[in-house]
Amino acid sequence: MILGGGVSGLRAALAAAEHARVLVVTKDALRESSTAYAQGGVAAVLGGDDSFESHEQDTLSVGQGLCHEVAVHAVVTEGPERIHELLEWGGAFDRDGPALALAREGGHSHRRVVHAHGDATGAEVMTTLMRRVEQHANISVREYGFATDLLLGDGRCVGARMVAADNSACDIHARATLLCTGGIGQLFRETTNPAVATGDGIAMAWRAGVALADMEFVQFHPTSLYIAGAARHLITEAVRGEGARLLDSNGEPFVARYHPAGDLAPRDIVSRAIVEQLAQSGESCVWLDLTHMGARAHERFPGISRMCALYGIDIATQRIPVHPAAHYGVGGVVVDLDGRSSLPGLYAAGEVAMSGLHGANRLASNSLLEGLVFGRRAGEQAASESCPVPTCSEALVEGSELPAVALHARDFKNSVQALLWRAAGIIRNGGRLRSAERTAQQWLSFVNRVQLQSNDAREARNLVTVGALVLRGALWREESRGTHYRSDFPKRDDDHFRAHSLQQRGKDIHAQPL
């Protein structure tokens, strides 16, 4: 059983279905995932002057000492094969003559980012994988099935409890269960992530006692559209790869004051530069200027052009108001190179997992690639489980015996998002983190005492569960590294923190050597 139908879930399903019957469960429509919204592209070594060494080096350098070299090597060297496979399956990526068109993004030293329809790469990846999945006799897809908790039996994961659209619950048993539930962006008030990214997989894994790591590392994307009342649409980095500049309210470029790579510096540095710029100027946003491209901007970035036009902005002649937003959860369920978690029978791949690829930060366009490579590996491995399908199990129950205290789920979610944005956003410090962690624990004990009668309420509980893990990790890591910046510990401290932060229910947070 695969929980989640984004790039990692669907690629895993295709691999597993060569050996076993596979059920894919998604809590919304199959198309609704972060994958479907990915714009910039997929990084892979495909150009003549590029090399595996260079892609590996770029990944390691952005990951700031916490990447696992074997994971980086696996993803980089298997990447081109995964892209060629998508092409064989009918993936329509943009071309420059007969060759694939390759873009360059922040942190990459070569042009190596494959894209589709200008800036709709994720949608094309989804279309390609969905077509293939629909044709496969061994794969069934169940949409609008909300997985609430993992089922355990004899020290193994034996499936998951599911709530259907009509609110009826059932237990689904499986030889192997694969978490591909995506990210945690909805933990923060400002996020580029779709509504489904509420960290459910991480929360379920935590409740089941599975080892998690590096929860404090959350990547903030520097440029999301910032208009009051509008969704925080992502404006891909590829725009800056094509020469767009970030400007202050006087129309002056400023990022080069913070890093020699200027507008193409890694995301954490650009995000922090914007926050510091805004603190100095007292403004609420900075401006992204791609007017140097003129009308070509509409052709190269048709999705962004259409989206901005909805708000009355012509990207060929006008600057776009932007602000950083939570974008990618770097930490998650600890897995090996074949997706095995610490709990037998449970696998994980994609954004929910901590595979060792990203270290302390994620190189742009490496996550779709990770989903393709580790999704395939995990699917293949999960299908080789030979335990008989169990028929009984214990669920980690939601507590139907609890009194029916009403939970205003929307208000609860808003409060968690505001708490995390304030305390665990782009610039953190010990005082704020400590106080936010206490608050999160208090809210968690409240939500654990009420009956969860809707998926909104279940997501609210998952958000505060994961929020507490992010806060605890951020408090523990008394240094600054990658996406994690502590104003009270502004330097990287390899002597004490060149290690993963490991969290597991019932144990203290502690350092796990690489």
Ligand SMILES: Cc1cc2nc3c(=O)[nH]c(=O)nc-3n(C[C@H](O)[C@H](O)[C@H](O)COP(=O)(O)OP(=O)(O)OC[C@H]3O[C@@H](n4cnc5c(N)ncnc54)[C@H](O)[C@@H]3O)c2cc1C
């Ligand atoms: C706007 C945006 C742009 C991006 N651009 C890029 C890019 O250009 N290149 C790049 O490499 N990366 C990009 N990323 C990151 C990348 O898209 C994601 O990291 C990646 O797609 C995650 O894939 P996934 O398979 O792990 O999860 P997702 O694609 O998020 O899929 C999660 C799945 O899990 C299901 N699910 C969740 N909870 C439950 C539950 N409780 N029960 C049942 N099902 C559940 C959801 O329904 C969904 O099907 C972008 C992200 C965003 C948000």
